[in-house]
Amino acid sequence: MYRVQIISDKNQRSLKIKSLIQKKINQNIVKRYNVTIVIGGDGFMLQTLKKNRKSKKIFYGVNSGNYGFLMNKFSSKNIISNLHKARMITISPLEMAVKNNKNQTKKHLAINEVSILRQSRQAASLSINHGSKQVIKKLVSDGVLVSTPAGSTAYNLSVHGPILDLNSKKLSISPISPFRPRRWKGKIISDRSKIMIKNLNPKKRPISAVADNIEIRNAKIVKVKTNQKIKFNLLYDINNSLQKKIKLEQLRRETS
Numbered sequence: 001m002y003r004v005q006i007i008s009d010k011n012q013r014s015l016k017i018k019s020l021i022q023k024k025i026n027q028n029i030v031k032r033y034n035v036t037i038v039i040g041g042d043g044f045m046l047q048t049l050k051k052n053r054k055s056k057k058i059f060y061g062v063n064s065g066n067y068g069f070l071m072n073k074f075s076s077k078n079i080i081s082n083l084h085k086a087r088m089i090t091i092s093p094l095e096m097a098v099k100n101n102k103n104q105t106k107k108h109l110a111i112n113e114v115s116i117l118r119q120s121r122q123a124a125s126l127s128i129n130h131g132s133k134q135v136i137k138k139l140v141s142d143g144v145l146v147s148t149p150a151g152s153t154a155y156n157l158s159v160h161g162p163i164l165d166l167n168s169k170k171l172s173i174s175p176i177s178p179f180r181p182r183r184w185k186g187k188i189i190s191d192r193s194k195i196m197i198k199n200l201n202p203k204k205r206p207i208s209a210v211a212d213n214i215e216i217r218n219a220k221i222v223k224v225k226t227n228q229k230i231k232f233n234l235l236y237d238i239n240n241s242l243q244k245k246i247k248l249e250q251l252r253r254e255t256s
Contacts, residue, residue, distance in 0.1 A: 003030045004083075005057075007048065009040035014064040020076050021062070028080045034058055035083065035235070039074075041065025042154075046111050046212050049232050053093075053109065060086060060235040069153060069245060072237045086235035089166065089242055091150050092191075095227040096211045101202055101218040110211035111232070112151025114224050115176075116197055117143040119206040119217060123179055126207075127200055130193040135173060136184060138200060142177040143207065144186075146195055146224045150242065153249040162188060163250045166243045171195075171226070195224040 004025055008014040017039050038048050039062045049059065060083060063071035075082060094110040118124040124143050128135040147156035149164035152172055157163060161174030171193065174186040189195075199207050202220050209219040236242050 003033055004035050004037060006037045006039065008038075009044045009064065011040075011064070014039045014044075017062060017064050017074055021079055024076070024079050030080065031084055032058070035060055037062060037083075038071075039064050040071075041068055042070045043213065045070045049111060050093075050109050053230050053232075056233075058088060058233045058235055070150070070234070070242070072235075072240065082237050083235070085238045087238060087241060088233055088235055090231050090233050091148070091166075092226050092228050092230055093232070094146065094148060094171075094211070094224055096209060096216075097223040098209045098216040098219045099221040100216060101206075101220055103220075106216050108211035108214045108216070109227065109230070110151075111148065112154045112212050113145050113147040113156055114222070115143060115145050115155065115210040116219070116222060117176070117208050117210060119208045122205045124207045125200040125205050127198045128173065129196045129198075130173075130189050135187050135189075135195075136181075138180070139175060139178060139184065140180040141175045143175075144197060145172075145174045145176060146197075147172040147174065148191075148226075149246070153246055157249065157253075161186060163246060163253060164188070166246055191226045193225070197222040197224070 008018040036057045037060050038045050045061045061071035062074045096114045097107045099105050123140050126139045149166045152164040159174050159176050161172045164170050169191045170188050171191050207219050208215050208217045209222045
C-alpha cells in the first residue's frame, strides 16, 4: 500500500503545485497511508472521485482553480502538517438512471447534483414523485435540481435552493425558474428517498438530465437515489472543513 499518490489537472498552475508538493513529500515522512492528493478545481475532483468509485482511497484536494469549494487551500509551508492533521468525511453520491425517447436507460453518478433542464425554447413540464408520494403534480419551469448536502452550495444555491447540513441525511429538490406554480420553492426529503421525475410532454418539451457535468438528452423518465454502497472519503484541513464551509455559506445567505 502506497503512502501518498499525487494526480493533477494538466494546466500550468496545477503542475507547478504538484512539483512543489512532490518535493515536500520526498523531504518528509508522511504518516498517512493510501492518500491521493488531487490538484485542480472542483470539476477535476468530481471527475477523479467518479473514476475511483470502486477504490478505498482517501482524497485530499488542493485548489488550483478559482473557487474550489471541495478543495483545500494550497500551502507549500504547511502541506505535510495539514495532511497529518486533516479530518476525514465520507459522502455518498446520487445515482441517476435516465430512460430516453428510444427507451434506452443510462446511469451516471452525481456528487453535487442531478439537473433536469429544458432542451429547447419551450419550458419543461414535469411531475415529481418520491416513493409513493407526489411532490408536485405538474411543474412548468426551466427545470429542477436534486442536490446532495455537499452540492447544496453549488448550482443549488444559485437557483435559491436550501443549504443542507452535511450530516442532515437530506436531499433538496429545487425548481429552476418556476413558471407554474410560481411560488413553489421545492422540497427537502430524506436521502433514502427514491425520486422519479417524468417529462409530461417529451415531444413538444424535450429535456436533458445532467449528473454533475454528464448530460443525457431527450429524457423521458429520470430516477434519482443516493447510492449508499459507494463511499467517497475526503480529507479537509482542520481549520477549514467542508462542514465549516457550508456553515459559512449559510451565514452569508442569512446576512445578504
